Amino acid sequence: MWRIRFVVLSCLLTLLLIALAAPAESCSRILWNINKLAVVVGRTMDWxxxxxxxxxxxxxxxxxxxxxxxxxxxxxxxxxxxxSKYGSLVTTMYGIGTADGLNEKGLAGHMLYLNAANFGPREVSQPAVHAGLWLQYLLDNAATV
Structure with a gap:
């Protein structure tokens, strides 16, 4: 009898935790670089x-x-x-910001989004690049990292 109560209580607790969990507002990436064949990357656009x-x-x-x-x-x-020093092929979001891209020198970049990101206060004396253009700035100006 105690086993049944334990299973029922565990299921109820699990359902409660799922119900209280905040939905993820972010993108995800997984990297596999220990296979001695290639670096394999997968990502989601959880939008x-x-x-x-x-x-x-x-x-x-x-x-x-x-x-x-x-x-x-x-x-x-x-x-x-x-x-821009280099040409690039990019995937845009809403036709304005670069989400993924590859420049003519072979540099590739892929943006992830995290709703809770905090870039801190802006130093107005420094030139600014909006976060949606950051990857494009790198692809335009850098041949390597």
């Missing part, structure tokens, strides 16, 4: 809706602004400005 992904080719020599996301200016004070 509640379609991000309307688009494959986009971005040529080198593009004038970029780190505060401009689509047509909206999100960083008004001292946005970073640069000219």
């Amino acid at each position: 509640p809706e379609s991000t309307e992904p688009m494959l986009t080719v971005l040529p080198r020599s593009m004038q970029r602004k780190g505060g401009l996301v689509g047509a909206e200016v999100l960083v008004k004070e001292n946005p970073a400005k640069w000219t």
